[in-house]
Amino acid sequence: GACQPKALEAMAFLRLMSGSTQGLDIEAKMMRMMVSLLGEGGLYWVNGSSEKPWLGIPEPFVMVHGQARMVRAMIAWHQYTGNPDWKGRIDRLIDGLDRVLAVHKDDYAYFPVYGFYDREYLRSCYTRRGWRDTVEPTTEKFGEENSLFNHQGHTPGALATWHRLTGNPQALALAAQLVRFYTRPKFWADADREYPKVVGPERAHWQGHFHGYVNTLRAILEYAVAANDARLKGFVRDGYEWARQRGLARIGYVGDAQGCGCGRLIGLAVKLTDAGVGDYWEDVDQYIRNQGTEMQIVPEDADYLRRLSEGKPPPPKERSPSMPGRSAERVLERIVGGFAGKPNKEVVWLCCSPHGSMGLFYAWDGALRHQQGTVRINLLLNRASPWMDVDSWLPYEGKVVLRNKSAREAFVRIPAWADRKTVACALGDRAIEPSWLGSYVRFRDLRPGDRITLRFPITETTEEWTIPKLRDSQPGPERQVHRCRFRGNTLVEISPPLAPGSPLYQNRARRYAVAAPPLHTVTRYVTPAVLQW
Ligand SMILES: [Zn+2]
Incomplete structure (x- = not known):
């Protein structure tokens, strides 16, 4: 409900970059399935029923998080294919967001966070019965993953982009109402606990869900560009700079160390630069040469990944009724190209893979x-x-x-x-x-x-950086000093590794020790198409 539209959006981006026609048949089926879920109110529904207990909700439901993600995906396909059907679908979904899902008050709007189910990720789902409670969130910690912003803060960005492309007035009006709500001081850093004489909530300081805040900042920026609001643009710049303080932005190791985090930050940095708010190409270069590519699962990871599962019992072969989509077939082969969810590359999620891939596209587009x-x-x-x-x-x-x-x-x-x-x-x-x-x-x-x-000569530097542990569940000390060797912006050696046992950057020293780069003859795909994203 929330992440598959990211895969749909990323497919358009990746095909535009590479010209690859691999898996077109599978993609067509996925797309048909997803388009078939566009239903009542124009919204993107999940077909919950009592025959599908694994979905957790025994009736059709709407996941708020997935709606704007689906709009973004359709915006990409609308431009990529030129098929006029996408426009109607997007207009209808935005109308559903506005008239069915959102609560409107005075000059602002929000999406409620309490449906009729209580499980994590299902709590904020809308069903035909409506919302259980439309109470106005008082802090940012409402909703899925303990973050209001993570599941709805990205919405105004998709609306603003659609307005920019088509002039749809309803999209811009709803974006404005949502942004008015999301920029309220109560959702940003608490002034009392902050630095003296720094008014955090007006400077986009924040604490909490990295992905939620970064996505919301990008959405606020997309709205600020559509509405030409200079103060909001500056607000987002401050929030971006603040987001960079966590982890080691020098290499794009940010947020909670997931593969999606760096991709999100690349998107925000490119958009800020395009908006003329700053020049962040140097940041983007640092991100894409390091975490923005290093978190991808590549064929060379196979031996390491095989060792991770050594001595562990094999997964059950038969399909289980509680997880019918589970498969143990050719896993190592099939996850190549995806992005890891943790610095040990031991998991690959549907969240991180498309968002890591979109990070590749954002950098490619900006290059x-x-x-x-x-x-x-x-x-x-x-x-x-x-x-x-x-x-x-x-x-x-x-x-x-x-x-x-x-x-x-x-x-x-x-x-x-x-x-x-x-x-x-x-x-x-x-x-x-x-x-x-x-x-x-x-x-x-x-x-x-x-x-x-x-x-020009390559500058090689050795730097010491104190890097905090970005995930509480990760073994190792709270913070550690790492010795990092860079060639230009490329991290070629780090010791100790980012996380105990992490394979990240461990084979770069050998790869870059050669005097001349390995040259390959390839046929390059070229397209004049430029997508607005
Ligand atoms: Zn992720």
């Missing part, structure tokens, strides 16, 4: 932008596009090659760790003097086929 013949390269990552291709040797070598296709002008952002005095540029084989505009080098009068090479 290269094109407008009217001007290309802006914000991240020195490998990237193909109809306008210009980027070949990056980082972090093996400080070398980036741009292969121009149709751009007339390019701006290339040089990472903060590089010494600007040492940046050398060449057009073809001819050295040219770099022309700087802030942290960007500018190239003009480009012609199709031009090849630009940028070179």
Whole structure:
């Protein structure tokens, strides 16, 4: 009810990036199934019934969390496919949110948190009988996972994005009412317990559910952009900076260490930068080169994962009536590409996998932008596009090659760790003097086929960082000093590991010890499509 729409949204993003057609038949079935759940009031229902005891609710129900997630997924597919059916579905779902699910008071609105069932994740579900109690939440700790924001705070963002794309006035009006509610001081840090002379609730300070707050901040920003509210934009910037204080944002190790947390922060950082509130490309580079990719399950993890299950009894082969979807078939193979839920990579959840994948997309989308013949390269990552291709040797070598296709002008952002005095540029084989505009080098009068090479020495640093334990259930001390070796923004060695026994970063030292990067010949997929997300 809550996470599967994230998988649907991520599928559009991942196909746009890669051009992969793998599993289209399965995807089509999943999509048909999900579209069939759009029902009464336009809402996204779960078909609970007494024959499906594993769902926990014996009647059809609506999970609040999943509604805006489904809107986001449909917004992606609406743009990706151009199929006009999506528009009607999205408009109807938003109408259902507004007229069926939300409680409206004065100039604000919220979704109630008490339905007729009590189990965690089922508590805030709406059924045909309506809500059991529509009481107004007084703190942020209401609702699923002890967080009001985690299950409904993201909603105004989807509405604002839909308004931006189509001008739907109902979407913007409901977003405004929800944002008025979610920005109330009672949901943000308590002024009495905070730093003297810092008014935390007006500065987006918070404590509690990382994912809930980060998603809500992004939603507030998306609304602030749609409504052009500068004060709210600044509020979100403060909240983002505050979110970075937990863990080690230097590598995107944030929140409660789940694979989704870094993806969410990448999304917020890119959006803040796009909104002109700050320039967070350096942050995004640090996130995506580290936790944003390292938490992904890759084929090389197979031996480690096999060792984790050694000596443990095999899971039951037969399907159990309480968990009919459970399977022990080819698990190691099938989880490749997903994102881990813990730094030991011992779990992969439907929450973290799509959100980690969306983190890849947010960074890919932000890495290269094109407008009217001007290309802006914000991240020195490998990237193909109809306008210009980027070949990056980082972090093996400080070398980036741009292969121009149709751009007339390019701006290339040089990472903060590089010494600007040492940046050398060449057009073809001819050295040219770099022309700087802030942290960007500018190239003009480009012609199709031009090849630009940028070179600068890689800075290697060894840093000591005190990293707190981000999950209480994790073994080990409350905080520990780690020795971290970086090449540019890439963490190549950490000792001791982030968590006892964690495989994260453990094979990077060997991988990056070689003098030249391993080169592969690949066919790159290129699309002119740009999705608003
Ligand atoms: Zn997660």
